[in-house]
Amino acid sequence: MNKAINAELLDLSNCAKEPIRTPGSIQPHGFLLALSDELTVLQASANLGDWAGCSAAAVVGGPLAGVIGEDGVQRIVAQLGPELGSHPFYAGTVGIRSKRHFDVLAHRWDRVTYLEFEPVDRAEAADFRHLYPLIGDFLLKVNEAGSIQMLAQQACEHVRAVTGYGRVVAYQFDPDGHGHVMAESLEAGYHAYMGQHFPATDIPAQARELYLLQHIRLIQNADYHPAALVPALNPLTQQPNDLSFAALRSVSPVHLQYMRNMETLASMSVSLIVKGKLWGLISCHNRDPKPVGFEKRTACEQLGQILALCIESREDARELQFRLEVRRIMVAMLAGLTQGSNFIDNLSSVFPDLLRFARAAGAAIVVDDRILLHGDTPGKEEIAALVDWLARSEHGDLYHTDNLSRAWPPAAAMVRNASGLLALPISRIHKHYLLWFRPEYVHTIEWAGNPREKEAADKALHGAPLQLSPRTSFASWRETIHGSSVRWHAGELELALEFRTALLGIVLERAEQMAELAGELGRANKELEAFSYSVSHDLRAPLRHIVGFSDLLLESAGSEDAVQRQRFLKNIKESARLAGKLVDDLLSFSQMGRAALRPTEVDMNDLVNSCIHKLAPETRGRDIEWDVAPLPVVWADPTFLHLALSNLLANAVKFTGQREMARIRISADDHAQETVFHVDDNGAGFNMDYVHKLFGVFQRLHRMEDFQGTGIGLANVRRIVERHGGRVWADSVLGESASFSFALPKHEDEDEADDGAQADNPTKQ
């Protein structure tokens, strides 16, 4: 939006070549002297003779005293300090030979000191005191005024009371630079402009710039004949004088014609500057020429400043309130979005909030070819085409328009519900969009004169629009605006961007969760595959054996080979037992993946002792030397850890079965991040070539008849340890020893847990 204004201003300023800062002349209701630092007169306005009785040419090159006498110089010079700046400053009131008295305004610009003399009826210095009650009254009214419009209304009343103008209006510029009359104070008989719009073209760019620099301008009589400077060029620079800050600066003849067309011979404008920008103007008009003294102008300027400050604070408050509300909706939405697992479904569940968030009538979520709609929106096909267009154009992180059909002509078919569009791409790669639609807002604008008419007239006359020819009609003219929506608020756009960032965050987090989930699923699938593989392979074997040996038994029913029959029977029994154990082990293995861990503090000494105790039936009659080192406390699920440890100890017992004296040692190493446990035995060991298969499901490195087992035990150990975030490994010297190790990570909150435990039980160390 700002870009549009700037482009327009730039364009206008190129057209407007009128030297409004360097007109080379002043308005003749006063006179001007340009002085060197030594107070030598460099230039004087040509009307000097009318006011001071001496010709400009005569005083140039001479001392200031030659114009205003030694007395006047004494009075003025005392005020001209080194800090004299570009802002005109009241330097006093002086009388000149003709006995007329003048208020003197001084300012310094471009190495020149300018003195401007405005005639006054009094001989003494200007007195601002009688204006204070007016300003004081305004300040009181300001506190009572409820709206910016009421404030402006008060300001207009006060300015009219101070200046005596026939009409005082306040107008505000819209983002396109058009002025809208929002307050007005009228004397009877003056035409009202309230509510009307003045096109941006009425005030060229360079005039706006001047309004920013100098906050008050007076045109006392639009029919004036300018008084040229003598000599015409500044002798110090040999350039035309920059009179930007001079109160008497002559204005553009185009503007004077404009005033005459408007039947306003005197005018004054006060800039309303809010946050460094020209927010609006207080504009005063009078049918007949009208002088306004410096002190009154100063009062009006102050009033304008107070009004601007009030506007700023009210707009700030309103803006803040607006943003707070939008943010509140956004936060509620985001909270909703993080609830469920499906992001798109979540988004559609907050559709009502989405509408309120952007003050939109319709919204759409576009995920590739899927389009979800809510509220008043165009059809899916239209939206698909719109998204194609959006995706093709470079719109950055956010696209918005309050007149979609102007940007994209096919939208002419959907102006009713999609004149305004706010589009938020939520992926850089995919065609994922959040779209908000605002319906057409058909409204009429009351122009003070048809702004197009002037262009058309200019075109007819000169073949091209002439920016600087003033329009002639101020008769109110209604324009009906079609195809556009309510404008998008800057706060809405900013928060939409914020919302996008938050959405991307959620999407990213989701993606990470999905990746994690996919990883977990992948692992679960692998285990499932191993599981079903085992069921089809390992479980089928004992069943086949049972059937096979049963058949053989039946076959050999009549034979005398009792030994063979005995063996068949034994095989059947063994196979049945193995099948049962397999089913049990498989079940426990599959449960391992499902059951939730309930970690707590586990004393490993207790755990080891309990495992050894449980192994008693298998170790009966065996000579086993248990060597259990002092073991630490760990953070783990005690049931699962018990199972893992039992498996390792049972393995050690099993594989030392052929030793006369079995030695099994359980020990621990303490590391910064983890605790490592070892189970060492002096058993059969295994070939390290196959160590990578050791912890796989149904992997056995020994023959069935040598060491019984289903090949699930170590797979269980690995699964349990890995679910605790740890790792397992093994080492062996074949035929001599085996060493199984596992590491458990230290619990992050272990210290807290300790603290908590100590708090509960102060005697515990």
Place this chain on the structure above:
Amino acid sequence: MLKPILLVEDNPNDLELTLIALSKSQLANQVVVMRDGAEALDYLHRRGEHATRVAGNPAVVLLDLKLPKVDGLEVLKDIRETDSLKPLPVVMLTSSKEEQDLVRSYELGVNAYVVKPVDFTDFVRAISDLGIFWAVLNEPPPGSQRYIKPPKN
């Protein structure tokens, strides 16, 4: 002289059942039994414990898929990657109907893939058919006969 049949089987029950089935088929071939993949490879490569055996490939290898240490697929791979063993017929004997095992076996160049039937009669018939086909009916590739040398003593 008939070449032996090499049976690689770790499971004692399966071993007994297979031997019974082979004997029922009344094949005259000697059956050499290896109890795991590593041992089978030692036998085939005539190394380790089997370094001194008489040279020559068996008529057929009946290979269990699941074996401790080196499994059936790894044995098969080794056979197909060794020039002298390449022509050797290999029959995968397995309990697994898993497609991945089947696909993998054929990729590695197995000659036949037999899922051990649960029913014992079927099992006997399958083993017997296998033995007869590979050890008797099948004409080995030319040249492979040259590996057969009469025993020295």
